[in-house]
Amino acid sequence: MSDDPDRVWPTGLTIAESEDLHRQLIDGTRVFGAISIVAHILTAAFTPWLG
Amino acid sequence: MNNARIWCVVRPTVGMPLFLAGVGITSLVVHTAVLTNVNWFGQFFNGETMTSAEAILPNGEPMKSQAVVHFNGDVVDGKHTAIVELEDGRLAKVTFDKAAPAAVPATEMAAVKTD
Numbered sequence: 001m002s003d004d005p006d007r008v009w010p011t012g013l014t015i016a017e018s019e020d021l022h023r024q025l026i027d028g029t030r031v032f033g034a035i036s037i038v039a040h041i042l043t044a045a046f047t048p049w050l051g
Numbered sequence: 052m053n054n055a056r057i058w059c060v061v062r063p064t065v066g067m068p069l070f071l072a073g074v075g076i077t078s079l080v081v082h083t084a085v086l087t088n089v090n091w092f093g094q095f096f097n098g099e100t101m102t103s104a105e106a107i108l109p110n111g112e113p114m115k116s117q118a119v120v121h122f123n124g125d126v127v128d129g130k131h132t133a134i135v136e137l138e139d140g141r142l143a144k145v146t147f148d149k150a151a152p153a154a155v156p157a158t159e160m161a162a163v164k165t166d
Contacts, residue, residue: 048103
């Protein structure tokens with residue numbers, strides 16, 4: 001593993017692996033954000049929040 | 052992809068929990084701050100109707116403060132009485148001006164308008 005020239009240290013991930021990981025993180029953030037936007041719209045509509 | 056190479060420097064086993072914990076803690080702090088400063092969240096947990104700080108009166112004007120009427124159908128000298136509780140905890144005992152109809156149960160009387 002340590003002799004793979006594509007691996008970047010200190011973590012030892014390749015750039016492709018780090019980009020894949022980052023894509024998953026961003027997708028998860030987008031799903032979380034979409035659910036939270038819907039939840040906040042429902043909260044604003046059905047509670048006295050925001051007047 | 053922007054910033055993807057951070058995972059070549061920061062171990063995912065460290066960075067991912069830090070990121071998720073940061074989101075979770077921030078969300079918890081903000082929601083706690085909001086919900087401890089609104090008056091309707093306790094009402095919701097008590098099964099009551101949620102009212103905002105400035106409820107709207109039937110004539111369209113905002114209600115400056117709120118009072119709770121405790122009406123149990125008690126009758127004194129033939130007239131219904133109730134306890135009015137102001138927001139600051141002060142109590143008042145009110146007597147309705149007309150004699151209580153004997154056949155009307157208390158739950159229905161609570162909805163009767165008094166002039």
